[in-house]
Amino acid sequence: MAELLRFRDDEPVDHPAVTVDAFLDQSNAAAVRIEPGDDARALIPHLDHVRLVEVNFPAFTDGRGYSAARVLREAGYAGELRAVGDVLVDQLSAMRRCGFDSFAPDRPFDPADADAAFRHWPHVYQPAADGRVPIWNLRHGTDNG
Amino acid sequence: MKIVTGNDLKTGAVVWWTGVDWSIHVEDAVDAGEQAEDIATREEAARRVNAPYVIEGEKTAEGVRPAHIKDRIRALGPTVRPDLTLKPADPTAGNWVI
Amino acid sequence: MYKYDQYDQAMVDARVAEFRDQVRRRLEGKLSEDQFKPLRLMNGLYLQLHAYMLRVAVPYGTLNSRQMRALADIAEKYDRGYGHFTTRQNIQYNWIKLEDAGDILADLAAVEMHAIQTSGNCIRNISSDHFAGATADELVDPRPYAELLRQWSSFHPEFLALPRKFKIAVIASEADRAAMKLHDIGIRIVKNDAGELGAAFYVGGGMGRTPMIAPCIREFVPLDQLVTYAEACLRVYNRHGRRDNKFKARIKILVHELGADEYTRQVEEEFAHLLDQGIEPPRAELERIKTFFADPAFETDLPEDIDRSDPEFALWVDRNCVAHKAPGYVSAVISLKPVGGIPGDASAEQMRLIADLAKRYSFDELRVMHTQNIVLPHVRKADLHALWSALDEAGLAAPNLDQVDDIIACPGLDYCSLANARSIPVAQQISERFAANGKGKILGELKLKISGCINACGHHHAGHIGILGVDRKGVENYQLLLGGSEADDTSLGKITGPGFDEAGIVDAVEKATDVYLARRQDGERFLDTYRRIGMEPFKEALYG
Ligand code: HEM
Ligand code: SF4
Numbered sequence: 001m002a003e004l005l006r007f008r009d010d011e012p013v014d015h016p017a018v019t020v021d022a023f024l025d026q027s028n029a030a031a032v033r034i035e036p037g038d039d040a041r042a043l044i045p046h047l048d049h050v051r052l053v054e055v056n057f058p059a060f061t062d063g064r065g066y067s068a069a070r071v072l073r074e075a076g077y078a079g080e081l082r083a084v085g086d087v088l089v090d091q092l093s094a095m096r097r098c099g100f101d102s103f104a105p106d107r108p109f110d111p112a113d114a115d116a117a118f119r120h121w122p123h124v125y126q127p128a129a130d131g132r133v134p135i136w137n138l139r140h141g142t143d144n145g
Numbered sequence: 146m147k148i149v150t151g152n153d154l155k156t157g158a159v160v161w162w163t164g165v166d167w168s169i170h171v172e173d174a175v176d177a178g179e180q181a182e183d184i185a186t187r188e189e190a191a192r193r194v195n196a197p198y199v200i201e202g203e204k205t206a207e208g209v210r211p212a213h214i215k216d217r218i219r220a221l222g223p224t225v226r227p228d229l230t231l232k233p234a235d236p237t238a239g240n241w242v243i
Numbered sequence: 244m245y246k247y248d249q250y251d252q253a254m255v256d257a258r259v260a261e262f263r264d265q266v267r268r269r270l271e272g273k274l275s276e277d278q279f280k281p282l283r284l285m286n287g288l289y290l291q292l293h294a295y296m297l298r299v300a301v302p303y304g305t306l307n308s309r310q311m312r313a314l315a316d317i318a319e320k321y322d323r324g325y326g327h328f329t330t331r332q333n334i335q336y337n338w339i340k341l342e343d344a345g346d347i348l349a350d351l352a353a354v355e356m357h358a359i360q361t362s363g364n365c366i367r368n369i370s371s372d373h374f375a376g377a378t379a380d381e382l383v384d385p386r387p388y389a390e391l392l393r394q395w396s397s398f399h400p401e402f403l404a405l406p407r408k409f410k411i412a413v414i415a416s417e418a419d420r421a422a423m424k425l426h427d428i429g430i431r432i433v434k435n436d437a438g439e440l441g442a443a444f445y446v447g448g449g450m451g452r453t454p455m456i457a458p459c460i461r462e463f464v465p466l467d468q469l470v471t472y473a474e475a476c477l478r479v480y481n482r483h484g485r486r487d488n489k490f491k492a493r494i495k496i497l498v499h500e501l502g503a504d505e506y507t508r509q510v511e512e513e514f515a516h517l518l519d520q521g522i523e524p525p526r527a528e529l530e531r532i533k534t535f536f537a538d539p540a541f542e543t544d545l546p547e548d549i550d551r552s553d554p555e556f557a558l559w560v561d562r563n564c565v566a567h568k569a570p571g572y573v574s575a576v577i578s579l580k581p582v583g584g585i586p587g588d589a590s591a592e593q594m595r596l597i598a599d600l601a602k603r604y605s606f607d608e609l610r611v612m613h614t615q616n617i618v619l620p621h622v623r624k625a626d627l628h629a630l631w632s633a634l635d636e637a638g639l640a641a642p643n644l645d646q647v648d649d650i651i652a653c654p655g656l657d658y659c660s661l662a663n664a665r666s667i668p669v670a671q672q673i674s675e676r677f678a679a680n681g682k683g684k685i686l687g688e689l690k691l692k693i694s695g696c697i698n699a700c701g702h703h704h705a706g707h708i709g710i711l712g713v714d715r716k717g718v719e720n721y722q723l724l725l726g727g728s729e730a731d732d733t734s735l736g737k738i739t740g741p742g743f744d745e746a747g748i749v750d751a752v753e754k755a756t757d758v759y760l761a762r763r764q765d766g767e768r769f770l771d772t773y774r775r776i777g778m779e780p781f782k783e784a785l786y787g
Contacts, residue, residue: 036486061281061364063404067482070401074520090265090274090282097400110273120261122253125394126470127522128401135250136394136524139531155270156340157294192272196290213717215656219292223657225585225667229323229338 040068057085073099073129099129146176151197171220263345287358298361303371304332308598315594366396377620379568385415406484407492422729447498450699475514539606545571559642578641587615648674655695662695664712664719705729721748
């Protein structure tokens with residue numbers, strides 16, 4: 001069982017996530033799992049009762065999950081967004097920026113390496129889903145946008 | 146013959162399996178026979194080589210000759226810079242490649 | 244020239260530290276080669292035929308002398324005394340050790356350079372017009388827009404695992420000197436009827452095995468929506484680009500399969516959504532960047548006359564100097580294509596000399612051209628003879644800009660592990676042949692481009708004459724293409740017929756040029772004659 005790295009204080013959902021198809025059929029599930037080919041936008045009408053979205057990365061080289069995460073955060077989703085599967089230490093900081101706030105990797109990380117990955121970037125160039133103020137706003141003392 | 150070749154992990158240098166170790170000289174390459182793939186897998190896992198692969202070759206009077214021109218260029222160096230090959234003093238070394 | 248502030252420097256420094264750590268974890272075995280490969284590629288590090296290869300970014304092709312000197316130092320300290328300038332305005336080193344990579348990146352960072360995103364499935368270094376800021380035909384200098392996009396695309400968290408590589412070029416003139424329509428996104432800065440500046444977006448061009456010319460998907464994106472529009476283009480690609488087949492993963496295939504209209508519709512929908520997300524930089528940022536690209540202090544009342552009494556010098560002026568927007572100045576092209584030389588290679592000494600000359604004669608500025616030459620963008624006409632003399636002494640004064648011997652050649656099988664055939668020896672033999680038979684002098688503009696395999700790094704599809712290396716049962720073989728162009732009149736070359744061996748391809752190129760010489764009409768370039776008379780007469784001469 002993979003270790004879970006979580007940046008939230010609320011109680012984790014304790015039942016397994018259902019597929020997007022199953023979710024759309026009987027949309028009372030609180031946990032749903034997105035595969036790379038799924039359209040994250042299909043969930044948007046139902047987000048108010050979702051507490052956990054898992055985004056699966058079958059291969060770390062498939063970056064569709066990054067867009068899925070941002071799409072959900074842009075739609076106002078505030079529940080848990082978990083990256084699962086082939087999630088590697090060197091992807092953590094980008095994933096966090098795209099709105100993931102928990103990680104369930106197939107192979108556990110070295111905690112020191114994970115910690116370093118999150119603290120690595122002193123600044124960011126562009127806005128994403130994490131609310132960090134981009135360099136171009138810092139330069140001009142303006143808020144995001 | 147079956148030759149195992151790859152690059153040194155740290156330096157990237159082209160290397161050839163000698164039966165016990167890795168050499169930058171293709172003349173040192175041995176016929177790894179049936180074991181070739183296993184050697185490649187084992188040595189890569191031990192990080193003694195990077196991106197190893199198995200090629201065909203033959204022993205000729207001049208030494209070991211990889212079957213494909215790509216591996217002969219790897220063995221010698223760029224044909225357009227004889228000074229940077231393993232045989233900089235031999236102006237005709239490039240003929241071996243082609 | 245753009246200068247880093249504390250933020251840019253901190254980001255590049257952080258990247259160096261990150262990569263050192265990744266190399267350490269690779270050497271310790273915490274990262275497998277499969278896991279490490281995308282990480283090293285995003286720092287420009289390939290595993291090539293003889294060693295690791297490092298590709299260093301030269302954003303929009305612009306360098307100062309200090310940076311060029313640093314490139315020379317790296318060539319000597321960590322490589323074998325030379326580097327190779329590429330068609331995307333970058334430089335590559337061929338003999339790099341993995342254990343040195345961190346130190347090299349640190350040396351680069353010390354002169355505001357890096358190798359970030361010069362390879363891998365991410366947004367690559369952004370290229371631009373090599374005459375930007377010097378040519379009279381530009382609307383504005385395109386480089387500030389390229390710099391803004393550089394910042395936006397650097398470490399963009401959503402686009403670090405795209406289906407495939409992603410190349411952007413930005414220009415701001417009608418003349419296209421950057422092969423803009425052969426990029427994943429080509430941007431042309433334009434003016435609308437109201438006189439406002441904006442960006443025309445061309446999406447889905449590329450070379451490789453399925454060359455395509457990008458269609459224009461939006462004729463005018465207001466400048467304060469530029470980044471948002473680019474983000475929309477990328478998001479649609481990241482979500483829907485094909486990932487089942489590496490050879491169909493470029494955006495050109497997505498645009499082609501969906502159709503430009505449907506792709507555009509999806510982009511516009513995403514764009515409308517993203518406009519509400521507030522991702523656009525403050526307008527003041529573009530203004531800040533622009534100040535770095537203000538004109539240098541051009542002198543006025545300079546003489547226009549050039550003493551042409553030395554015929555060799557006069558030829559070089561005619562061939563290699565290009566009109567400048569400021570009176571009394573030209574842009575001077577330093578050819579890296581001496582007869583029999585390796586196209587695009589420069590030794591450390593040559594790089595240092597070029598750096599010195601840029602400092603002395605060109606306001607400390609240099610450009611890398613996509614034709615693998617170097618430009619001194621702002622040279623006083625009065626200094627040209629001194630400049631030429633210094634270049635001539637160093638073997639850098641080949642008078643051959645856009646001539647048959649100004650050949651673009653990829654590294655090919657001498658260096659590249661993907662190659663089918665060698666490119667460089669073919670280029671060498673062609674330039675020697677045309678020097679020996681004297682025909683090189685009378686052919687006029689003729690763009691010859693050679694790739695060692697279908698990946699088309701040497702732009703063979705876009706050559707007036709293109710050569711493609713193929714593998715015929717383990718033997719090098721070369722196909723000939725005619726009729727390509729990467730300029731404003733972009734077109735893709737067509738294969739003449741069966742391929743040739745190494746000696747045969749050199750003969751074939753000569754035969755094709757003989758057809759042109761026999762059939763050309765007044766003022767026609769090779770390409771014009773080909774377009775007028777078609778393939779048949781060439782086939783006849785080659786195979787008849
Ligand atoms: C030696 C190492 C190199 C390797 C392994 C390499 C690999 C590749 C590959 C695989 C492609 C095809 C991409 C695709 O169609 O999806 C490609 C395209 C390209 N490469 Fe390289 N390349 C190398 C060197 C260079 C050099 C030296 C240049 C410049 C002279 C260059 C410039 C380009 C360009 C302009 C394209 C066409 C891009 C396009 O299709 O839009 N590459 N390269
Ligand atoms: S065209 Fe082919 S041979 Fe040439 S550099 Fe690109 S990948 Fe290598």
